[in-house]
Amino acid sequence: MKLSKNFTNPLAANNPVIVQILGICSALAVTVKLEPAFVMGLSVTFVCAFSNLFMSLLRKGVPSRIRIIVQLVVIATLVIVVDQFLRAYMYDVSKQLSVYVGLIITNCIVMGRVEAFALGNKPWDSFVDGVANGLGYAFILVLVAFFRELFGSGTLFGFDVLARFGYVNNSLMLFPPMALIIIGCIIWVHRSINKDLQEK
Amino acid sequence: MAINKNSNTYIIIYTVVMVVIVGSLLAFLATSLKPQQDANVLNEQKVSIMKAFGEADANFDDMVKIGLVTEGEFTEVAKDDKAGVQAVFDLLGNRKALSEATAELPIFVLEKDGATKYVLPIVGKGLWGDIWGYVSLQQAEDNVVITGIVMDHAGETPGLGAEIATERVQKMFEGKALYNEANEFAVRMQKGGAQNEHQVDAITGGTKTCDGVNAMLAISVGKYEAFLRGAEATAEADTEECACSEEECSEECCGECADECADECCSEEAIVEPVNVEEE
Known part of the structure; x- marks a missing residue:
């Protein structure tokens, strides 16, 4: 019960990107196309899961x-x-990911989870927590990249989608500020659904 | 006996052990993945060169000759000279060394359907960082014409300077002749739009990057000028018909093109003294 809650919490109700507002900088940089966003999400998941696991093993x-x-x-x-x-x-x-892979080191999600969770919990719980937080991050990244690639380049994973309907690419979508606006919209939708997150 | 985990001795031993373990792990990983990574870099260079040639799908190793140019002289690097080929690609990968090189400049030659194309590496500085690429050249009449160019950049502004890496911008260079009437290097990205046949439109908002491209082309291609001019002259000599026909065989004419038509008309019997028309 506790384990499954550990897993589902970071995916939605306590998502690291849209609730804790962590890891925004890389979310702006690598979401122009789906493929790098996807790989970046998986990389962060890997790093987050195993750093949690190792730190939990070493915690004593x-x-x-x-x-x-x-x-x-x-x-x-x-x-x-x-x-x-x-x-x-x-x-x-x-x-395509260039320096942003190296910058996972400074991604607040990773260190945040190690400090807040792994140092006080058992290895398996920590591992699950790491995977869940990484996936929560990856999910937002892929979601943002989906909109940016679709409307910015007219493609998905490099395949023409909108272009064949005569869609003119909106290159504004390719600029980092649009990622911030999309994340803002996601946060807005998310908070309208989860009323308890709204600040009074 | 409980260990005091906050004692200096414990901390020092802990860090030393940690660093040794992590260090050897990473060293092992880096060494074992190195061959694969090098192969990727090499493959990327070859693909870029083939793209510049306009033969993106063709195999580099089957078609392209590698050479070095020193003071206008071309020396081929044999395919089975592993160390020599490796040295050329190492130089391509080292932009600083490449931009400082003045001798043994790498060049790639592709002969296809009777035409010879050359690809030269180009390196320069954009607004934020390095820019580089390959330009493909071909002899045409009394000039050298760009047949293709690929450019890439380290960190130019997306949508502005970074446009140099797009096909749209690179296509504009195709067919541009390098030298103008005054025999000066004339290809450049012109702010405000191309003014003559040697220029291409600069990118709005990317002026500094375009300046970098101009400098890159002028400097990098300029290093090969002696070679390109030499190749130009040979191409001319090959194609130019011998000026002498049998009727106008004369000492003067035979002196100019003795090699080509000596057999036909410049044998001693064939030479006719010019008729003196001022006999009246």
């Missing part, structure tokens, strides 16, 4: 005075692993 041995440094080392290691694998096996995507 970590000296509390240097725990932030230890967290950073673990997260940075995982990010480099992801980066190296992308460069070897998904070269095109890794070029």
